[in-house]
Amino acid sequence: MKFIDEFRDVELAKNVIGRIKQISTRPTRLMEFCGGHTVSIMRSGLRQLLPPTVEMLSGPGCPVCVTANADIDKAIALAGLPDVIITTFGDMMKVPGSYSSLQRARAEEADVRIVYSTQDALQIARDNPTKSVIFIGIGFETTAPTIAASILEAESKGIKNYYVLCLSKLCPPIMKALLDLGELKLDGIVCPGHVSVIIGSRPYQFIPRDYGVACVISGFEPLDILLSVEMLVAQIETGKPKVEIAYRRGVNPQGNKTALVLMDTIFEIGSADWRGMGVVPASGLKIRKKFERFDAEKAFSITTEPVREAKGCICGDILRGVKIPLDCKLFRKACTPEHPVGPCMVSSEGSCAAYYQYGSEE
Amino acid sequence: MCLAVPVKVVSIDGKEAEVEIGGVKRRVSIVLTPEAKVGDYVLLHTGYAINVINEAEAQETLKILEEMASLE
Numbered sequence: 001m002k003f004i005d006e007f008r009d010v011e012l013a014k015n016v017i018g019r020i021k022q023i024s025t026r027p028t029r030l031m032e033f034c035g036g037h038t039v040s041i042m043r044s045g046l047r048q049l050l051p052p053t054v055e056m057l058s059g060p061g062c063p064v065c066v067t068a069n070a071d072i073d074k075a076i077a078l079a080g081l082p083d084v085i086i087t088t089f090g091d092m093m094k095v096p097g098s099y100s101s102l103q104r105a106r107a108e109e110a111d112v113r114i115v116y117s118t119q120d121a122l123q124i125a126r127d128n129p130t131k132s133v134i135f136i137g138i139g140f141e142t143t144a145p146t147i148a149a150s151i152l153e154a155e156s157k158g159i160k161n162y163y164v165l166c167l168s169k170l171c172p173p174i175m176k177a178l179l180d181l182g183e184l185k186l187d188g189i190v191c192p193g194h195v196s197v198i199i200g201s202r203p204y205q206f207i208p209r210d211y212g213v214a215c216v217i218s219g220f221e222p223l224d225i226l227l228s229v230e231m232l233v234a235q236i237e238t239g240k241p242k243v244e245i246a247y248r249r250g251v252n253p254q255g256n257k258t259a260l261v262l263m264d265t266i267f268e269i270g271s272a273d274w275r276g277m278g279v280v281p282a283s284g285l286k287i288r289k290k291f292e293r294f295d296a297e298k299a300f301s302i303t304t305e306p307v308r309e310a311k312g313c314i315c316g317d318i319l320r321g322v323k324i325p326l327d328c329k330l331f332r333k334a335c336t337p338e339h340p341v342g343p344c345m346v347s348s349e350g351s352c353a354a355y356y357q358y359g360s361e362e
Numbered sequence: 363m364c365l366a367v368p369v370k371v372v373s374i375d376g377k378e379a380e381v382e383i384g385g386v387k388r389r390v391s392i393v394l395t396p397e398a399k400v401g402d403y404v405l406l407h408t409g410y411a412i413n414v415i416n417e418a419e420a421q422e423t424l425k426i427l428e429e430m431a432s433l434e
Contacts, residue, residue, distance in 0.1 A: 003368040117409025142364040249420035
């Protein structure tokens with residue numbers, strides 16, 4: 001496919017790997033923020049091809065994985081209400097909350113439907129006017145504009161039975177929270193490509209300025225990631241960290257203005273509950289008061305039991321980059337994609353699922 | 363989850379476009395990319411085009427990657 005196959009060329013990859021080996025002289029610790037990057041790296045075996053000086057850690061950029069148990073419990077409680085249809089991206093189905101999962105709720109007669117798009121959720125609302133249709137709105141800045149668009153469309157077309165459980169999260173604030181924790185001593189960050197399509201490169205400027213950490217926005221094909229690593233290593237070797245865009249065919253510095261305006265129309269910034277990080281101020285999106293009739297948390301009254309975490313699961317540590325799946329006693333034993341204990345094994349771009357599917361037994 | 367794939371715009375009808383993905387056609391929303399034109403490639407994320415791919419920049423990136431061989 002155009003814009004994909006060219007960026008998987010093996011000969012060009014050899015060029016870039018050779019170049020990285022040539023310029024990398026000191027131990028360099030990079031984090032690929034995005035779960036999509038982790039999957040691409042694992043699938044193509046890039047970690048093994050990089051010189052021993054370059055270490056790559058996986059970050060928290062998997063929306064399903066960072067959704068806190070408290071929020072999953074809310075979604076399950078909403079599913080238990082009468083005359084409610086829950087619509088959700090497929091990855092959320094199997095994620096265990098404190099006591100159950102949406103999949104189990106469905107087995108227990110709740111109406112839970114997998115959708116590909118908020119457009120599909122809107123259609124289900126149109127087709128079921130006597131039901132309340134709630135979309136489980138997880139995701140980062142990539143997905144938030146599509147949720148905003150669905151709310152605006154519901155308003156303009158008078159679709160009164162559509163609601164969103166708004167769990168949208170923001171990437172630059174969680175990067176700041178990670179850097180403030182100081183657990184990792186990062187030299188550079190491979191910044192998320194499709195988040196940056198929306199927000200552009202400017203929201204990352206504080207990272208090199210205040211933390212001295214290099215930033216390169218990367219696409220998702222192996223060559224995109226190798227080029228980003230090369231650019232990061234070059235910045236780090238010259239001691240001049242900055243924000244650069246390697247994914248220029250997709251990202252411009254200003255981002256997508258139409259999407260940003262739409263997000264600002266519907267959402268305001270609020271705190272968000274992150275697995276592994278807890279509640280982080282100003283790291284999420286909330287539905288503005290003007291549109292609160294679409295807000296499932298305001299429209300429905302639910303109660304949830306006290307939050308419980310799965311015993312032995314280290315998803316939180318993995319999401320902060322301080323541990324890897326192989327450090328987990330449950331990995332490949334009690335926790336598998338068929339019987340996941342934590343969300344990092346459920347999501348197709350979770351670190352544990354990526355290690356399970358593509359990792360060696362190292 | 364932030365997965366987005368390049369697809370070609372075949373036709374446009376108001377705020378929707380028909381796009382081609384590996385020979386299969388489907389309708390997507392272009393409310394986030396009102397500038398999209400027939401023949402453009404857009405990045406498709408959960409049923410929405412989230413930007414128009416910059417073809418010149420794609421060529422430029424490939425050129426940079428090719429030139430790295432001669433830097434050694």
